[in-house]
Amino acid sequence: MRSVASRFAPYQELAEHLLQATISEPMDAAHDVGHLLRVWGNAERLMAEEGGDRSVLTAATLLHDCVHVPKDSPLRLSASSMAAEKAGRVLDSLNWTAGDVEKVRHAIEAHSFSAGIVPTTLEAKILQDADRLDAIGHIGIARCFHVSGQMNRPICDLFDPGADRRALDDRAFAMDHFQTKLLTLTGSFQTATGRRLARVRHDKVRDFLNGLLEEVLPDAMTVSH
Template sequence: MENKEILIKAQEYIKETFLKEGTGHDYYHIERVVTNARRILQTEQANSFTVQLAAWLHDLGDKKLNNGIDKSEELISSFLKSLAVEQSIIDRVIEIVSQVSFSKGNKPSSIEAEIVQDADRLDAIGAIGIARCFAYGGSKNCILYSPDEKEKENSSIQHFYDKLFKLKGLMNTESAKLIAAKRHLFMEEYIAEFYREV
């Protein structure tokens, strides 16, 4: 199977699997990550096919969507084997995906992993990131906000401080850093307005 056809099959499978997902990790999130990755690829020397394939599959088996159990390796391997993808490519994609997550804290070991990590993190900040933060919080029964020190730890607003405001400084590629700077500023303005209204 040609690389282009594999990418089309991956897109179709992800759309079928994630279309109705309600935590902010839906098909359109994944599609945006692929778009971000393609944008970064324009200024980076990397294996475009591997980057795009890993971007399409980066949430497949994610522990956040599987009751705390990481099934990435199992599900990615099974899907790609069904398309008769070479084992070396399967291993490469699994390696990249294992280095994307913020919570795992893994440093990317290749430019391909750096691009996919950046592409995913860009979708966690800015206007889209704000919307996804509240969608995810709602799906996990997190409170929106509380001035109470004990309660605020489990709030969607606290997530800005625990993760979202840190992402700008964790981008790997120059093009992602430029995009992140603008999106970060928007989040700062949003939070300032949020507190004014509160």
């Protein structure tokens, strides 16, 4: 993991230690080391314009998914709080100050879409934006279909793929997740830089969905927003 940890310079030693706490948990391809590196890359872009404490964001990024809870688990809503608790224990063992531990814990708790916690610190806002950027755009599309495939969800409803005459249900169809979540995220970004980057990725998701709708059912209604 040294090559991965080196991406977090000048905190590569911290990163190498914290990676062990994360990879000790089961991981899927949508929440793996690649996801951590992409979120970190997003965080670096945000920090370049917004500022933020790099050590806090290093720890928060590496530990934000350190407790793995499957998407269909009844414990899913508690995943970020469980990860925050574990992160606190890990950082306490490294003799971090109580104030910095709390900053990391809050950032991890608030990053989750499911938890619905409003981030109140710059670092928490950056982590939430960085994580949500990885949920949209081309990588967000790939992750959506990967998770849906793991759960044996079909791509779409055969007769109403755009949900024009039925309620959306992303637990039943992968395509429904575009309208129930992916295309709703842009308005939730916390930083000006995050909002700018999200708009570009949002448009890619919208265009992909419209193209997919045209292919699965030629007269399907497209999405304008």
